[in-house]
Amino acid sequence: MTLLPLNNAPLAEADAVIARWGRDPHALVQILRETQAQTHWLSRELLAHIGVELGLTRAHVEGVASFYRFFHTQPLGRVRVLFSNNITDRMLGSNALLERLCQRLGVEPGQVDAQGRFSVDRCSCTGLCDQGPALLINHHQVITRLDETRIDQLAECLLAGVPVEDWPTEWFRVMEQVRRADVLLHGLSAAATALPVVLARTPAALLAEIEQSGLRGRGGAGFSTARKWRLCIDAAAAEGQRCVVCNADEGEPGTFKDRVLLSGHADAVFDGMTLAARAIGAQTGLVYLRGEYRFLLPHLQAVLQRRRAEGLLGRNAGGVAGFHFDIDIHLGAGAYVCGEESALIESLEGKRGTPRIRPPFPVERGYLGRPTVVNNVETFAAVAHIARRGGDWWAGIGTAESTGTKIHSVSGDCERPGLYEYPLGTPVAQILQDCGARDPQAVQVGGPSGRCIPATDFDRRIAFEDLPSAGAFMVFDQRRDLFEVARHFARFFAHESCGLCTPCRVGTELVVRRLHKLAQARGAGQGSASDIERLHELDELLHSGTHCGLGASACNPLRDTLAHAGAAYAQRSTARQFQPDLDLDAQLSSARRVTGRKDPGAHLQTEHEA
Ligand SMILES: Cc1cc2nc3c(=O)[nH]c(=O)nc-3n(C[C@H](O)[C@H](O)[C@H](O)COP(=O)(O)O)c2cc1C
Ligand code: SF4
Numbered sequence: 001m002t003l004l005p006l007n008n009a010p011l012a013e014a015d016a017v018i019a020r021w022g023r024d025p026h027a028l029v030q031i032l033r034e035t036q037a038q039t040h041w042l043s044r045e046l047l048a049h050i051g052v053e054l055g056l057t058r059a060h061v062e063g064v065a066s067f068y069r070f071f072h073t074q075p076l077g078r079v080r081v082l083f084s085n086n087i088t089d090r091m092l093g094s095n096a097l098l099e100r101l102c103q104r105l106g107v108e109p110g111q112v113d114a115q116g117r118f119s120v121d122r123c124s125c126t127g128l129c130d131q132g133p134a135l136l137i138n139h140h141q142v143i144t145r146l147d148e149t150r151i152d153q154l155a156e157c158l159l160a161g162v163p164v165e166d167w168p169t170e171w172f173r174v175m176e177q178v179r180r181a182d183v184l185l186h187g188l189s190a191a192a193t194a195l196p197v198v199l200a201r202t203p204a205a206l207l208a209e210i211e212q213s214g215l216r217g218r219g220g221a222g223f224s225t226a227r228k229w230r231l232c233i234d235a236a237a238a239e240g241q242r243c244v245v246c247n248a249d250e251g252e253p254g255t256f257k258d259r260v261l262l263s264g265h266a267d268a269v270f271d272g273m274t275l276a277a278r279a280i281g282a283q284t285g286l287v288y289l290r291g292e293y294r295f296l297l298p299h300l301q302a303v304l305q306r307r308r309a310e311g312l313l314g315r316n317a318g319g320v321a322g323f324h325f326d327i328d329i330h331l332g333a334g335a336y337v338c339g340e341e342s343a344l345i346e347s348l349e350g351k352r353g354t355p356r357i358r359p360p361f362p363v364e365r366g367y368l369g370r371p372t373v374v375n376n377v378e379t380f381a382a383v384a385h386i387a388r389r390g391g392d393w394w395a396g397i398g399t400a401e402s403t404g405t406k407i408h409s410v411s412g413d414c415e416r417p418g419l420y421e422y423p424l425g426t427p428v429a430q431i432l433q434d435c436g437a438r439d440p441q442a443v444q445v446g447g448p449s450g451r452c453i454p455a456t457d458f459d460r461r462i463a464f465e466d467l468p469s470a471g472a473f474m475v476f477d478q479r480r481d482l483f484e485v486a487r488h489f490a491r492f493f494a495h496e497s498c499g500l501c502t503p504c505r506v507g508t509e510l511v512v513r514r515l516h517k518l519a520q521a522r523g524a525g526q527g528s529a530s531d532i533e534r535l536h537e538l539d540e541l542l543h544s545g546t547h548c549g550l551g552a553s554a555c556n557p558l559r560d561t562l563a564h565a566g567a568a569y570a571q572r573s574t575a576r577q578f579q580p581d582l583d584l585d586a587q588l589s590s591a592r593r594v595t596g597r598k599d600p601g602a603h604l605q606t607e608h609e610a
Contacts, residue, residue: 028350068333077119086125094133104155129411140294177418212391219376249339252447254472272380449553493554504551
């Protein structure tokens, strides 16, 4: 044990957290998160200390701390306010509210006030699009339904130094707006008595039921659940070494269905994980909960504790002799890419969330090198229902290729945002009608990595064979400028790129810059057809040349809006010839500053000037 310098409270805080996590280096992300919750930020000294205590290099610990947006290696305000920057929050006026708060507090976005009391900034979508504009306080509490009055009250609390615990509880109320419930959102009954009955069946019988149901994953790719489990069973592993991981990262902007499932139907999700463990022979279960949903943690821990007391978890879980299974929860720290299953596993292992090179796939070598099944929250909830009511029952809902129901997170320009569950195969038009969409121009189905659908396609059906969806359904009415929608999502992907591969790291930024040039060009005549061609080329490059799904889908909004909202681009590309937007001489200014050059020879000269 390292001796602590006297009065060094942050190091003592870190030691307490490290001890709680059993000095496990694989818990580094959790240790950094919990330490920062006490110390407000992570100094180099603190990171070095954590490295020594966990037997990790300083470079490793600093590399992890610098990867996640919710870790801060520079001093931050004691209260950190982060406005959700999803497009739907912006449509509800979040930008003006952020400016109002900054003005009231006398700080700039991204800066800390002089006394170190607070800081205000933006973060990616907080998963509260049905009750925005929303913001996060200290990365673990959320305030929804912001308006000018609430912002002014918030400013008063911050200026008066009122502790967060004493703020009105009403501010932190998160609603579960279920507008249309089908089987999943109606819920399960009698969790404690029904699970042992289905668990008592053989693993082979359970797997056969899931196979019969035709269930496909709800996290986006739509991979057959039974096939994934079978691949995991076929991978070589010692007894009980396999793992079940629930992907609750839900970072796709516009998606909030997993939040509602976890808050209202956690038993169904944990039932599904337990059934998966029984089917594949796993002892370890992990939930990767996105950092923005930290406010759900006490509830989820309480449900797990109750299930342990009921004998549904632990040794001989559900009364099945020899079946030992328990579930732990790990929190993310604000990185969208960690929803990608191999990046998620890296994060669970306490590393930077960089997607792995595959093969091997997680079902062969996943968490700590063990065969691992990763499934979405909704997939596990569906498993719980299928195990009780049978594969044939589930297969009878939806279409032949897309069985069962799907939950949609509806937000944007509509009267009734919230959750809508329908059988797969339901047309976009039906959902638009039910949610009271106002004069819809387009719908972003499946979030920015999904598809932007124009009105001419509203008869298309949400199903794997037509329009697959991971769950987001953002409505844009005729007032919205789809060019700006695409530009907003381009910035999101550039911001979230993990930087591993060049086409994504550089390509996403080039898309942002080209769209920025076009945005500036409106009316000024600088954009040309050549800019649009370059955008098409970048789209091709990203689709084909990137390492993971983030880069591959980063240009989807651009591609779709170019195809069906061409006028928005045409009015920004009216120049007959290409106009460069790069001022080479200005770009050299930092080099001049470093070398101390002020002479004319240090400037680029045009032929004309020469
Ligand atoms: C950038 C990126 C982000 C992702 N985010 C999520 C997510 O938040 N939740 C999720 O379930 N799947 C997400 N996925 C898909 C997962 O990699 C994986 O396919 C899924 O968790 C498998 O579960 P399923 O078979 O039940 O769909 C993401 C994929 C990519 C490329
Ligand atoms: S495509 Fe982007 S997010 Fe994915 S690995 Fe490459 S750089 Fe990282």
